Amino acid sequence: xxxxxxxxxxxxxxxxxxxxxxxxxxxxxxxxxxxxxxxxxxxxxxxxxxxxxxxxxxxxxxxxxxxxxxxxxxxxxxxxxxxxxxxxxxxxxxxxxxxxxxxxxxxxxxxxxxxxxxxxxxxxxxxxxxxxxxxxxxxxxxxxxxxxxxxxxxxxxxxxxxxxxxxxxxxxxxxxxxxxxxxxxxxxxxxxxxxxxxxxxxxxxxxxxxx
Amino acid sequence: xxxxxxxxxxxxxxxxxxxxxxxxxxxxxxxxxxxxxxxxxxxxxxxxxxxxxxxxxxxxxxxxxxxxxxxxxxxxxxxxxxxxxxxxxxxxxxxxxxxxxxxxxxxxxxxxxxxxxxxxxxxxxxxxxxxxxxxxxxxxxxxxxxxxxxxxxxxxxxxxxxxxxxxxxx
Numbered sequence: 296x297x298x299x300x301x302x303x304x305x306x307x308x309x310x311x312x313x314x315x316x317x318x319x320x321x322x323x324x325x326x327x328x329x330x331x332x333x334x335x336x337x338x339x340x341x342x343x344x345x346x347x348x349x350x351x352x353x354x355x356x357x358x359x360x361x362x363x364x365x366x367x368x369x370x371x372x373x374x375x376x377x378x379x380x381x382x383x384x385x386x387x388x389x390x391x392x393x394x395x396x397x398x399x400x401x402x403x404x405x406x407x408x409x410x411x412x413x414x415x416x417x418x419x420x421x422x423x424x425x426x427x428x429x430x431x432x433x434x435x436x437x438x439x440x441x442x443x444x445x446x447x448x449x450x451x452x453x454x455x456x457x458x459x460x461x462x463x464x465x466x467x468x469x470x471x472x473x474x475x476x477x478x479x480x481x482x483x484x485x486x487x488x489x490x491x492x493x494x495x496x497x498x499x500x501x502x503x504x505x506x
Numbered sequence: 507x508x509x510x511x512x513x514x515x516x517x518x519x520x521x522x523x524x525x526x527x528x529x530x531x532x533x534x535x536x537x538x539x540x541x542x543x544x545x546x547x548x549x550x551x552x553x554x555x556x557x558x559x560x561x562x563x564x565x566x567x568x569x570x571x572x573x574x575x576x577x578x579x580x581x582x583x584x585x586x587x588x589x590x591x592x593x594x595x596x597x598x599x600x601x602x603x604x605x606x607x608x609x610x611x612x613x614x615x616x617x618x619x620x621x622x623x624x625x626x627x628x629x630x631x632x633x634x635x636x637x638x639x640x641x642x643x644x645x646x647x648x649x650x651x652x653x654x655x656x657x658x659x660x661x662x663x664x665x666x667x668x669x670x671x672x673x674x675x676x
């Protein structure tokens with residue numbers, strides 16, 4: 296039986312945790328479960344993360360115009376795009392919103408957004424991101440949102456995720472924000488060390504912890 | 507073809523505008539073949555141009571006729587500048603393109619005009635005959651006034667003090 300709720304909601308996975316807690320490792324293990332043919336990755340720390348090396352033939356773009364051209368050229372075929380923003384908040388927010396919209400309308404895209412706290416705020420997010428989160432499923436979208444500062448991420452995102460995975464947190468306010476989304480006590484999150492994690496499947500309510 | 511994506515060209519352009527500015531700043535000025543910076547043609551700020559033009563004209567008018575100050579209030583100048591800005595933009599007019607001689611004339615003209623009037627008044631003042639010692643001793647009494655006997659309700663008639671002495675001896 297299918298789950299209740301908005302049937303157009305995308306498959307949205309939140310991956311939260313301090314730097315070095317294993318977010319990228321978890322993401323890559325998720326992506327390795329099946330082959331993705333159409334990926335668009337928002338990668339502010341591309342110099343470190345090297346998402347372009349994840350899929351052969353990946354193309355690094357830096358503008359919404361380049362992204363749109365690449366998506367149109369790909370049509371319904373395979374593509375792997377890595378968007379490297381400039382780390383300027385205002386410019387990045389505008390481009391992030393546009394790229395999200397493109398990812399949704401291109402259809403059947405796996406969209407991965409790193410450091411989403413740099414392009415959203417607790418009570419605000421670009422329209423394109425909100426639309427992708429809320430309506431992406433109808434366009435076959437799959438979304439992974441990553442951040443080390445969940446307290447600075449838009450709250451609507453946590454309200455629309457289908458799964459949340461959390462590693463250790465450095466700050467109390469981040470631990471509280473993510474604990475609320477996980478449905479656990481903040482102390483449980485603050486108690487995580489090393490590569491320990493807590494995960495909650497929002498659809499089933501099942502909470503899993505690392506051994 | 508994806509008609510949904512075809513509609514996003516304008517949005518992409520808008521989204522990239524901020525990034526383009528950052529890129530331009532990061533690149534620094536373009537260099538010519540000699541390695542010298544190529545001057546950048548900036549679009550004039552027509553609102554600023556209009557405000558400056560109106561201020562200049564108001565200063566010109568008030569400089570020539572100070573009573574115009576009551577006409578060219580700050581509010582009046584602001585309204586005029588708001589109306590002028592689109593006209594300047596329509597014709598691509600910038601005061602930056604004016605010859606410096608014209609700008610000097612417009613700026614310094616009213617000051618020179620008022621200065622010349624003040625100097626002329628001072629010259630005329632200096633041309634008046636100096637008061638004689640006798641008049642200084644007598645104190646050069648001011649003209650006295652006498653009632654208008656023919657018409658008591660009419661204006662008083664100016665009367666020299668010495669005439670008044672004769673009248674007192676009658």
